Amino acid sequence: MKITKAVITAAGKDQRTLPLQTIIDRDGRxxxxxxxxxxxxxxxxxxxxxxxxxxxxxxxxxAVAGAAxxxxxxxxxxxxxxxxxxxxRARDFANGEPFLHLVSDHLxxxxxxxxxxxxxxxxxxxxxxxVSAVQATRESTLTLYGAIGGRPLPGSTNLHQIETVEExxxxxxxxxxxxVPGLRAGHYLxxxxxHVLTPLVMEILERQVRAAGETGTVQLSPALAELASKERxxxxxxxGRRYNIGVRYGLFLAQLALILxxxxxxxxxxxxxxxxxxxAAGR
Numbered sequence: 001m002k003i004t005k006a007v008i009t010a011a012g013k014d015q016r017t018l019p020l021q022t023i024i025d026r027d028g029r030x031x032x033x034x035x036x037x038x039x040x041x042x043x044x045x046x047x048x049x050x051x052x053x054x055x056x057x058x059x060x061x062x063a064v065a066g067a068a069x070x071x072x073x074x075x076x077x078x079x080x081x082x083x084x085x086x087x088x089r090a091r092d093f094a095n096g097e098p099f100l101h102l103v104s105d106h107l108x109x110x111x112x113x114x115x116x117x118x119x120x121x122x123x124x125x126x127x128x129x130x131v132s133a134v135q136a137t138r139e140s141t142l143t144l145y146g147a148i149g150g151r152p153l154p155g156s157t158n159l160h161q162i163e164t165v166e167e168x169x170x171x172x173x174x175x176x177x178x179x180v181p182g183l184r185a186g187h188y189l190x191x192x193x194x195h196v197l198t199p200l201v202m203e204i205l206e207r208q209v210r211a212a213g214e215t216g217t218v219q220l221s222p223a224l225a226e227l228a229s230k231e232r233x234x235x236x237x238x239x240g241r242r243y244n245i246g247v248r249y250g251l252f253l254a255q256l257a258l259i260l261x262x263x264x265x266x267x268x269x270x271x272x273x274x275x276x277x278x279x280a281a282g283r
Contacts, residue, residue: 007102008037011089012086020060050073081212082220083218085205100117100120100194106242108241108243109243116242119238129232131195137187141190145190146190164225165224198227198231
């Protein structure tokens with residue numbers, strides 16, 4: 001399986017302005033969050049990238065995409081009918097091929113030279129199946145993420161066979177259905193914001209869109225749950241961290257993580273130490 005296409009969803013009402021935010025990347029340059037996400041996708045070797053946007057947003061997105069603007073294809077979700085519906089807008093773009101999918105309200109920092117999206121695509125191409133990136137997540141933040149239940153893949157330290165998918169579960173539901181052997185108590189495997197998905201996902205979404213009619217909403221997690229019941233579907237515990245820039249202090253924490261992973265790390269750490277010392281001294 002070869003992944004050559006990527007889809008970024010950015011049409012949600014709480015997402016629309018997030019990719020337009022400006023941030024300093026690892027190389028010390030000012031970029032939009034969208035540019036950083038596009039670079040994440042390109043690091044995985046994809047050749048074509050589509051961005052699903054709200055009506056009228058394509059021009060603003062193109063303006064902040066930098067050098068990548070001419071390589072992006074903008075697809076419009078004409079009504080706010082859910083995450084699954086937004087992804088389904090890329091059906092013709094995917095054209096029956098497996099594809100990389102990234103959300104637009106997360107930034108990613110890898111713990112190894114290979115970036116997070118590249119880690120995922122490499123695993124999917126080796127395993128020749130759908131693979132979603134996951135991260136062990138405290139139960140106190142479960143309501144922010146989709147989560148999976150499953151079992152470790154024999155012979156692997158970071159792959160799991162997905163058996164169950166739940167969208168933003170409560171801790172009680174997670175304890176009943178999403179316990180994964182080997183995780184610390186109170187932690188669950190939650191989606192990272194990057195997936196490699198097979199053509200079957202678009203087929204499932206097509207049925208759900210038709211069933212929802214002209215106005216119903218379609219979410220992605222039910223489609224992924226059905227995918228897990230019909231074909232091999234794995235979760236990869238990524239060597240890295242995700243940063244949700246749509247939550248309180250999310251953009252700040254993402255900025256801090258990028259700086260500490262970048263070329264200006266020592267300079268910023270010195271300034272932070274000075275700031276903390278001044279605060280401790282009451283200045």
